[in-house]
Amino acid sequence: MIKSMVLPLLLVAVGSVARADTPAPAAPSATLSPEQLVENSAKRMLTELDANRAMYKQDPAKLDSLVANVLLPNFDTEYAARLVLGQNWRTATPEQRKRFVDAFYHSLLRNYGAALVDFTADRFVILPYRGEPGDTTATVRTQVKRDSGEKVPVDFSLRKTDAGWKAWDVVIEGISYVKSFRTDFQAEIQQKGLDEVIKRLETDGRVRADSAKGNAH
Numbered sequence: 001m002i003k004s005m006v007l008p009l010l011l012v013a014v015g016s017v018a019r020a021d022t023p024a025p026a027a028p029s030a031t032l033s034p035e036q037l038v039e040n041s042a043k044r045m046l047t048e049l050d051a052n053r054a055m056y057k058q059d060p061a062k063l064d065s066l067v068a069n070v071l072l073p074n075f076d077t078e079y080a081a082r083l084v085l086g087q088n089w090r091t092a093t094p095e096q097r098k099r100f101v102d103a104f105y106h107s108l109l110r111n112y113g114a115a116l117v118d119f120t121a122d123r124f125v126i127l128p129y130r131g132e133p134g135d136t137t138a139t140v141r142t143q144v145k146r147d148s149g150e151k152v153p154v155d156f157s158l159r160k161t162d163a164g165w166k167a168w169d170v171v172i173e174g175i176s177y178v179k180s181f182r183t184d185f186q187a188e189i190q191q192k193g194l195d196e197v198i199k200r201l202e203t204d205g206r207v208r209a210d211s212a213k214g215n216a217h
Contacts, residue, residue, distance in 0.1 A: 030164035034138035035129040037074055037165050038156060045070045064109050076159065076166035077105045083168070084181045088189055096194055103201035136160040 032040060048066060049056060056063040081104045082089045089097065127141040140156040157169035169178045188197050 032164065033129070034131060034140050034156075034158045034165045035126065037158070038140050038142075038167070039126060041071055041074050067109055072105070072109060074165075074167060075108070076161065076168040077101060077108065079159065079166070080104075080168045080178055083178045084185055085194075086182050086186060088186065088194055092194060096198065099198045099202070100194070103198055103205060106205040107201050138165065 045066070048070070056066065078101050081101045084104070085092065085100060092100065124145075125143045127143065129138075129140060131138045136159065138158045138160075140158065142154045142156070144152045144154050146152060152173055155171045156167050157171065158165045158167050169176055171177070185197060
């Protein structure tokens, strides 16, 4: 249940600030506050989707490229992957770590794109940011409105890196994205081993890529 909610919400819960008539040029991410980083990415993404939604629905490769260029640079994939693997990260070889991070990145890429393509901005709100200038960690709080009208709290966790602020987790109604995936991966690793989990992620990525190429022709 958590993953079916997280994949779309992780990147669009900030979307209420974005409108098709609001230009959102790229800003240097290293200079942005946590709240500005989330807002800037959402504006750029949703403005482009509003303008070309039909094209992105028909061409998964272009959608993947959009997500990769606009959103994922602001997500700390390696840090999240390390936390998702947990104790398995410490025992993994350098090659296994690299393969897992790469496969995890492409898994995020295809899942985010598929979830985002149908989302609009009218159900998401960024709440006032409470951070301090000297903080090295931050939480950007948002709300998502369900069909029933119920408002769901969605909190983004960010950390300050040498390249600026990066998002690494989202917590929906108290349930952490990283912890949820860590539980799932640990169970699968215990049953099949880390190499098999990496192979599955890599295979899923190749299937997605082949499908995208087929749809492009």
